[in-house]
Amino acid sequence: AQSVTQLGSHVSVSEGALVLLRCNYSSSVPPYLFWYVQYPNQGLQLLLKYTTGATLVKGINGFEAEFKKSETSFHLTKPSAHMSDAAEYFCAVSLEYGNKLVFGAGTILRVKS
Amino acid sequence: DAGITQSPRHKVTETGTPVTLRCHQTENHRYMYWYRQDPGHGLRLIHYSYGVKDTDKGEVSDGYSVSRSKTEDFLLTLESATSSQTSVYFCAIMAGDTYEQYFGPGTRLTVT
Numbered sequence: 001a002q003s004v005t006q007l008g009s010h011v012s013v014s015e016g017a018l019v020l021l022r023c024n025y026s027s028s029v030p031p032y033l034f035w036y037v038q039y040p041n042q043g044l045q046l047l048l049k050y051t052t053g054a055t056l057v058k059g060i061n062g063f064e065a066e067f068k069k070s071e072t073s074f075h076l077t078k079p080s081a082h083m084s085d086a087a088e089y090f091c092a093v094s095l096e097y098g099n100k101l102v103f104g105a106g107t108i109l110r111v112k113s
Numbered sequence: 114d115a116g117i118t119q120s121p122r123h124k125v126t127e128t129g130t131p132v133t134l135r136c137h138q139t140e141n142h143r144y145m146y147w148y149r150q151d152p153g154h155g156l157r158l159i160h161y162s163y164g165v166k167d168t169d170k171g172e173v174s175d176g177y178s179v180s181r182s183k184t185e186d187f188l189l190t191l192e193s194a195t196s197s198q199t200s201v202y203f204c205a206i207m208a209g210d211t212y213e214q215y216f217g218p219g220t221r222l223t224v225t
Binding site: 045 | 146148171214
């Protein structure tokens, strides 16, 4: 079965510092991969996705992620954190048939001023 | 905004009562999904639909049923609510062939 592991349930960075949120997946076939962000008391917003092609994908709000097949990873990065980035972030992998998403447990990002 | 609404947004109900949550979309998407969100578990798929009257189970389908009689509406029913079904429920659609899923605002359900 597919699974997604997000290392670190809480990550704290200073404003202006690099953001790195880790995601590893298990899959027997090349997966489709996604990052979502959730602000308090809101739904989930798609940040970026990887399906095929270029392994470095850029998303909204300055985030990007790199698909590394050899490491079964899809880590999310942003060069410079902003206070507005404070939220919970979810990595997800898609089971191709029906595009059913399997989510990681989430990482809460705190940005310190 | 993918034109997804959920109703009700909040509900408190007693153990053993039936509950129906509604998801409504305005853009004629074929695929619709119901997830539940619980701390430490992320989101988990309950059921999904790939067309009118076409549905299938997800990871945590026990105690839940769904129906889709119209493209725009996907209903989730808890036949006899239990305290373990206290959760936040999200509906989602898949946008065309993009594999991108877009989520509704959620329904917070409390079973007392």
